[in-house]
Amino acid sequence: MVVTKKQIIDWLDRIAMVMKENREYLIDLDSAIGDADHGINMSRGFSKVQEKLPELSQGDIGTILKTTGMTLMSSVGGASGPLYGTFFMRCGMALAAKEELDCKDVLALFKAGSEGILQRGKPNLGDKTMYDVWAPVIACFETTSQENDQDLAATLSACVEEAEAAMKATIPMQAKKGRASYLGERSIGHQDPGATSSYLILKALWETLDA
Amino acid sequence: MVVTKKQIIDWLDRIAMVMKENREYLIDLDSAIGDADHGINMSRGFSKVQEKLPELSQGDIGTILKTTGMTLMSSVGGASGPLYGTFFMRCGMALAAKEELDCKDVLALFKAGSEGILQRGKPNLGDKTMYDVWAPVIACFETTSQENDQDLAATLSACVEEAEAAMKATIPMQAKKGRASYLGERSIGHQDPGATSSYLILKALWETLDA
Amino acid sequence: MKKLINDVDQVVVEQLQGMAAAHPELQVNIAPHYICRAKKGDKVAVISGGGSGHEPMHGGFVGFGMLDGACPGEVFTSPTPDQMYECAKAVGSDKGVLFLVKNYTGDVMNFETAAELVAAEGLPIQSILVDDDVAVKDSLYTAGRRGVGLTVLMEKIVGAAAEAGYSLQACADLARKINLNGRSMGMALTACTVPAAGKPNFELGDNEIEIGIGIHGEPGIQKAAMQTADEITETLFTQIIEDKGYSRTVREWDNNSSQWEEKKLVDEDFAPGDEMIAFVNSMGGTPLSELYTVYRKLDQLCAAKNIKIVRNLIGPYITSLEMQGFSITLLKADAEILKFWDAPVNTPGLRWGM
Amino acid sequence: MKKLINDVDQVVVEQLQGMAAAHPELQVNIAPHYICRAKKGDKVAVISGGGSGHEPMHGGFVGFGMLDGACPGEVFTSPTPDQMYECAKAVGSDKGVLFLVKNYTGDVMNFETAAELVAAEGLPIQSILVDDDVAVKDSLYTAGRRGVGLTVLMEKIVGAAAEAGYSLQACADLARKINLNGRSMGMALTACTVPAAGKPNFELGDNEIEIGIGIHGEPGIQKAAMQTADEITETLFTQIIEDKGYSRTVREWDNNSSQWEEKKLVDEDFAPGDEMIAFVNSMGGTPLSELYTVYRKLDQLCAAKNIKIVRNLIGPYITSLEMQGFSITLLKADAEILKFWDAPVNTPGLRWGM
Numbered sequence A, B: 001m002v003v004t005k006k007q008i009i010d011w012l013d014r015i016a017m018v019m020k021e022n023r024e025y026l027i028d029l030d031s032a033i034g035d036a037d038h039g040i041n042m043s044r045g046f047s048k049v050q051e052k053l054p055e056l057s058q059g060d061i062g063t064i065l066k067t068t069g070m071t072l073m074s075s076v077g078g079a080s081g082p083l084y085g086t087f088f089m090r091c092g093m094a095l096a097a098k099e100e101l102d103c104k105d106v107l108a109l110f111k112a113g114s115e116g117i118l119q120r121g122k123p124n125l126g127d128k129t130m131y132d133v134w135a136p137v138i139a140c141f142e143t144t145s146q147e148n149d150q151d152l153a154a155t156l157s158a159c160v161e162e163a164e165a166a167m168k169a170t171i172p173m174q175a176k177k178g179r180a181s182y183l184g185e186r187s188i189g190h191q192d193p194g195a196t197s198s199y200l201i202l203k204a205l206w207e208t209l210d211a
Numbered sequence C, D: 001m002k003k004l005i006n007d008v009d010q011v012v013v014e015q016l017q018g019m020a021a022a023h024p025e026l027q028v029n030i031a032p033h034y035i036c037r038a039k040k041g042d043k044v045a046v047i048s049g050g051g052s053g054h055e056p057m058h059g060g061f062v063g064f065g066m067l068d069g070a071c072p073g074e075v076f077t078s079p080t081p082d083q084m085y086e087c088a089k090a091v092g093s094d095k096g097v098l099f100l101v102k103n104y105t106g107d108v109m110n111f112e113t114a115a116e117l118v119a120a121e122g123l124p125i126q127s128i129l130v131d132d133d134v135a136v137k138d139s140l141y142t143a144g145r146r147g148v149g150l151t152v153l154m155e156k157i158v159g160a161a162a163e164a165g166y167s168l169q170a171c172a173d174l175a176r177k178i179n180l181n182g183r184s185m186g187m188a189l190t191a192c193t194v195p196a197a198g199k200p201n202f203e204l205g206d207n208e209i210e211i212g213i214g215i216h217g218e219p220g221i222q223k224a225a226m227q228t229a230d231e232i233t234e235t236l237f238t239q240i241i242e243d244k245g246y247s248r249t250v251r252e253w254d255n256n257s258s259q260w261e262e263k264k265l266v267d268e269d270f271a272p273g274d275e276m277i278a279f280v281n282s283m284g285g286t287p288l289s290e291l292y293t294v295y296r297k298l299d300q301l302c303a304a305k306n307i308k309i310v311r312n313l314i315g316p317y318i319t320s321l322e323m324q325g326f327s328i329t330l331l332k333a334d335a336e337i338l339k340f341w342d343a344p345v346n347t348p349g350l351r352w353g354m
């Protein structure tokens, strides 16, 4: 199983749909420990990406992902704008000129993106951010892909489960980065909005490939 | 039956108490068709009068009522301040140097006061104001006092009933004067706050004498 | 009711104490309540006043180029005659005293009484009514149009004229001209709560607004379903622009005969080509950002009618406690009006040119 | 949700269009959003920005003596790097560009990206953080103190210094000094509603308030029972005045090495005898009258601590949509700060001396 360029486009398209569907949900999560805009930011940003997909389909996967990052960077705003912007720009840079991706490429994609988040936001593990999803997902990807002979379907399926658990694991954490950190202990008991959107992004890839 | 100076003092004292008791009620009435301050204005004004009563007890009835009027004038504000201020100032001027009042004096008191309201506010009968209480009360006073041989108790008792009816008769009226007039037809169906405070003032006199 | 207050009976006094602390250049008198300039000028003294709850009006407009004195009543309650009388004595010279009075029964009666007291003191006095609220349609069956947004513009312009040495008569004439050339209308998204009353004066549903609101928390002329900012702006604009020939009888003091004279005054209509000062005012709880949304549409509507906005003022200047809502005021402006609008002003609430 | 808007997705654009209509002396750019002066000056260009919903900040502070440009994000959402980049190109000269950035993760990351873009363009760039909110106690376990009320004072003072010909370095030094000498704290009586969210961000009971609120509608540090204005004022004052030696590590751009440099900066304490600029700010829905009640108490509290308020600013300048509440900012002021505070300023939101 490989990921085609068409599937990357479908993935981005699906993320836009998923962010629209989960707009209120993400707003509610961000209301509890932030400023209630994460759902708005994400759906605005990925709508913009969606608008660009037709013209994007010419380029290679690297270009598609880099443009996605730049589009997010200039349309999302807030903390998640530069973070997801950097995530996708780094993905694009890691996959320059590719027309399809194998299992190792997908790992490279996640690793580059996650590294981007780390550099921009300087989160530590357990700070209750989106990074608390990507770090365990990458670890899971490495283990599972080895165990399953680089079988992308099996690997991704395991990663989605891992991501869901990681997302839920942000609930008991006390936020130390971003807006939620101002709440101190009051941030405990709420799921991190950015971790949730990261989970949704990963799940959208799995759903795209599974369809 | 005559009205002594002590009873005039007691009347003013009782009005202060009554306005405090009816503060919320008058606020509610003024909320419906005005600006919700009539109860506040009246209880503020008569509290001030009440404070002055000890020193006032030296003067004659005319002086007491004139000072009451001036105190109301400088403490009530709003429409009712100049109206009740003038009312009591005129009462005082009509009863200059009196130490007690007979039935005719009380009629003179109401007539002078009501005339003061008429000159300041220029209300017409049926405009839904306090004047809609005083005009019928004076007519009633004239008739009843004649029919009852200037018996003050009987006359006042009839006047209180008349005043209550007159106050209620403001309900179906459309306001043409004061703040309530802005509401046009929406003022219909609500009892006029100023008519209500006028009724309470009259009733307080009756209760004072009856006590 | 949640408010930043200490004692419902002390709100006005404590606000005045805050003003005194913040603006030492003003003189704040507590008994009776008035705010005035520290120094009496050799000029016409312009004094206004009214119920509290409309801040910065009037106290915040005391200072160079605007008011000489302001008399705040209790919240939404007209001030009493002794306030205006004492204030006039504090700032009035033989150049005379001009009262600018918003047309409410209570204000009119209290200012009239005060004018009589000032006249008895031997000071030349004049009193001009502001009645610009087109939401009130006739003056025969009501207490007449209310004084609303135009008051702010009048205080600025007439204050500048007095500063420039205009006589009492000339100031009064200018104020009257402004009143006949300016019209306003307001609306509310929410009610407001008079501290001493403790609860809002009227109820508005989640989808309801009040059109034709006054500035005292009273219900408006008409409830309506919630609409877009553009629709509401168009409603108010249309009512203002189409209001023609309003006529009323006012009482002005005659210093020769020492008595009140009745005058019939008729509004001057607006017409295409007119130059206007446009004033978009917050009722207190509506943030500036929403006023700009309104101004955007107002600008388009004026352009479509060939009405030229030559100056504007946008912000909370004549408020109704924490009420959410806004009003629009349009004042047809000639060279005299514009000159005094542009003149320097330095008050806590309005400042430019110095 | 009742607001004077047309379309939740268009609120920022329509407000900008309103600004453009009302203030032709400003240049309002729609794609990407920024507001700047019509003419590029031969001086350091001071640019700020942040989420919308805090009006008049920042767009209303563009003009002579204050900002050269402002970049509004969506409501309560940081602007994107392209906005600051384009704005800097519009107003920046070789005298350099100074970003004044409120310390929020989003703002910091977006402005850092923009600074890198501007530097790549060859313009000298500097970026100074404002983090004055003492409600946030440590910078180790949080994103650090937030930028709140002090931002307004910084924009005024640094804007005046830039106008007076200060170099980029001198402007940055002055901004840093202001940040180390100014502290704020805020509270809310009510929540506010982001238009696109459609409902308030948190719930407050009839007898509850939030202490230590930020300016983005997020809940505060602590819920408390409703108290008097005096009590609340004292709580905020005490927290501000007793906050000592806050330390943080900031990143500033080094134009020589073309990279970010970390700097450890430590607040200067307040002490008896200090002269202060006191700023009492409305969160948007709190009317001016209540701010004066607060100021009254603040003045007493300062006097009791022998702290001298030498200037004050009272009103809605850095707001949180229609939220009711207020913040207090105290800035220790030396001669340099006072000189630039007093300097003429002419913007839609702040004006004096001209």
Ligand SMILES: Nc1ncnc2c1ncn2[C@@H]1O[C@H](COP(=O)(O)OP(=O)(O)O)[C@@H](O)[C@H]1O
Binding pocket: A030, A034, A035, A037, A038, A041, A042, A077, A078, A079, A080, A081, A083, A117, A120, A121, A122, A123, A128, A129, A130, A131, A177, A178, A179, A192, A193, A194, A195, D076, D077, D078, D105, D106, D107
């Ligand atoms: N320093 C950081 N590093 C990584 N992720 C962060 C950081 N700060 C915030 N985030 C993520 O960003 C999310 C918030 O995004 P969003 O609500 O769009 O922006 P904002 O907080 O500016 O309103 C948080 O839920 C968190 O996952």
Ligand SMILES: Nc1ncnc2c1ncn2[C@@H]1O[C@H](COP(=O)(O)OP(=O)(O)O)[C@@H](O)[C@H]1O
Binding pocket: B030, B034, B035, B037, B038, B041, B042, B077, B078, B079, B080, B081, B083, B117, B120, B121, B122, B123, B128, B129, B130, B131, B177, B178, B179, B192, B193, B194, B195, C076, C077, C078, C105, C106, C107
């Ligand atoms: N022109 C008038 N003549 C007589 N009474 C009037 C007139 N205008 C108002 N009133 C009376 O005053 C009352 C309102 O008083 P109040 O609420 O204290 O003053 P305001 O209307 O200024 O708030 C009305 O209910 C009415 O009875």
Ligand SMILES: [Mg+2]
Binding pocket: A030, A034, A035, A036, A037, A038, A078, A179
């Ligand atoms: Mg957020």
Ligand SMILES: [Mg+2]
Binding pocket: B030, B034, B035, B036, B037, B038, B078, B179
């Ligand atoms: Mg009333």
Ligand SMILES: [Mg+2]
Binding pocket: B035, B037, B078, B079, C051, C076, C077, C078, C106
């Ligand atoms: Mg009243």
Ligand SMILES: [Mg+2]
Binding pocket: A035, A037, A078, A079, D076, D077, D078, D106
């Ligand atoms: Mg945000």
